[in-house]
Amino acid sequence: MVKIAERVKHVTPSLTLSISAKAKRMKAEGIDVCSFSAGEPDFDTPPHIKMAAKKALDEGKTKYGPVAGEMPLREAIAAKLRQENNLNYEAENIIVTNGGKQSLFNLMLALIEPGDEVIIPSPYWLSYPEMVTLAGGKSVFVPTSAENGYKITPEQLEAAITPKTRLFVLNSPSNPTGAVYTPEELKALADVIVKHDILVVSDEIYEKIVYDGVTHVSIGAINDQIFARTIVSNGFAKAYAMTGWRVGYIAADASIIQAMTKIQSHSTSNVCTFAQYGALAALQSSQDCVKEMLSAFAERRKFIYNAISAIAGISAPLPYGAFYVFVDISSTGLKSLEFCERLLEEEKVAAIPGIVFGDDNCIRLSYATDMNSIEKGMNRLANFIRAL
Numbered sequence: 001m002v003k004i005a006e007r008v009k010h011v012t013p014s015l016t017l018s019i020s021a022k023a024k025r026m027k028a029e030g031i032d033v034c035s036f037s038a039g040e041p042d043f044d045t046p047p048h049i050k051m052a053a054k055k056a057l058d059e060g061k062t063k064y065g066p067v068a069g070e071m072p073l074r075e076a077i078a079a080k081l082r083q084e085n086n087l088n089y090e091a092e093n094i095i096v097t098n099g100g101k102q103s104l105f106n107l108m109l110a111l112i113e114p115g116d117e118v119i120i121p122s123p124y125w126l127s128y129p130e131m132v133t134l135a136g137g138k139s140v141f142v143p144t145s146a147e148n149g150y151k152i153t154p155e156q157l158e159a160a161i162t163p164k165t166r167l168f169v170l171n172s173p174s175n176p177t178g179a180v181y182t183p184e185e186l187k188a189l190a191d192v193i194v195k196h197d198i199l200v201v202s203d204e205i206y207e208k209i210v211y212d213g214v215t216h217v218s219i220g221a222i223n224d225q226i227f228a229r230t231i232v233s234n235g236f237a238k239a240y241a242m243t244g245w246r247v248g249y250i251a252a253d254a255s256i257i258q259a260m261t262k263i264q265s266h267s268t269s270n271v272c273t274f275a276q277y278g279a280l281a282a283l284q285s286s287q288d289c290v291k292e293m294l295s296a297f298a299e300r301r302k303f304i305y306n307a308i309s310a311i312a313g314i315s316a317p318l319p320y321g322a323f324y325v326f327v328d329i330s331s332t333g334l335k336s337l338e339f340c341e342r343l344l345e346e347e348k349v350a351a352i353p354g355i356v357f358g359d360d361n362c363i364r365l366s367y368a369t370d371m372n373s374i375e376k377g378m379n380r381l382a383n384f385i386r387a388l
């Protein structure tokens with residue numbers, strides 16, 4: 001038996017990826033699966049983005065590039081953050097990474113020392129704590145619930161801070177709950193962060209996917225004190241249907257970017273050169289494609305929320321952002337893993353058990369899938385619950 005390093009033993013593989021892969025495999029075998037598993041837009045990448053990448057390929061943008069990213073892209077990202085998010089960044093504050101996931105992974109490696117504590121509101125995106133573990137840190141979970149809209153309060157944040165606290169992970173709009181913090185709520189959290197002089201990483205990957213007139217505000221834009229303590233993580237996967245391209249970025253103080261660049265220079269080097277030109281086109285072209293996808297998500301959100309509300313025995317708060325509904329299944333008496341296994345087995349509906357997000361009473365349904373599958377899947381879910 002090969003001896004595997006201790007650090008890996010404490011890490012669980014990504015279940016969002018493995019359940020999504022299983023649903024895809026079943027579909028390929030001809031099984032009629034309705035998949036609500038992956039947080040992956042079902043849309044194809046818009047044609048003008050593909051064209052820009054093809055052009056870059058034809059122009060020979062096929063060589064190694066700067067580790068922190070192609071300069072035009074870093075400049076365009078900084079300009080986007082200044083204009084859209086009111087965050088005063090320049091190109092030197094940006095590193096382009098292999099997706100939002102590598103952004104956060106490298107950030108943890110750059111910031112966290114063994115024993116450092118990272119505060120993570122629960123439910124959380126499943127990869128945050130694993131990244132903290134791999135960096136030798138300790139995750140400190142702060143529970144939130146449907147009653148408070150799955151949002152952490154400033155009192156809860158303050159109570160969780162110790163002398164070992166280094167970082168607070170904020171994800172608004174949230175995966176898996178769809179919660180979106182208001183500017184007032186962000187201000188109150190920012191006050192606590194500044195008071196205790198810790199850092200916050202603001203994962204804004206779902207910033208473009210918000211509903212009912214809700215606007216996304218970056219916590220870093222609240223004032224200069226919080227800006228100095230904020231690290232923004234974002235990417236192109238969700239807003240532009242570019243999940244497979246693997247282009248994400250971090251915006252932060254230049255010292256953090258330099259540290260992350262050092263790490264990246266010895267791991268992946270630059271992000272695929274021509275993919276970066278696709279991302280550049282995404283930023284610099286019309287944003288109509290984002291609006292079109294958003295309006296499709298909005299229609300599905302309404303439908304799925306109404307369908308869930310009509311099923312006796314389960315419930316979910318209305319999500320204001322992202323493309324997930326976090327459904328409370330506790331009254332069925334089943335734990336989330338068994339619920340999802342049986343749902344897939346008996347009704348061919350794939351969902352993600354809440355336990356992987358830190359909440360065993362819930363399941364996550366992604367509605368980044370076509371309406372037809374949503375309608376069919378909701379009927380099957382209703383049948384499943386009735387039959388329990």
Ligand code: GLU
Pocket residue numbers: 014016017037038039040101125127175
């Ligand atoms: N972030 C997406 C999700 O939560 C993609 C899968 C993953 O990377 O975890 O489903």
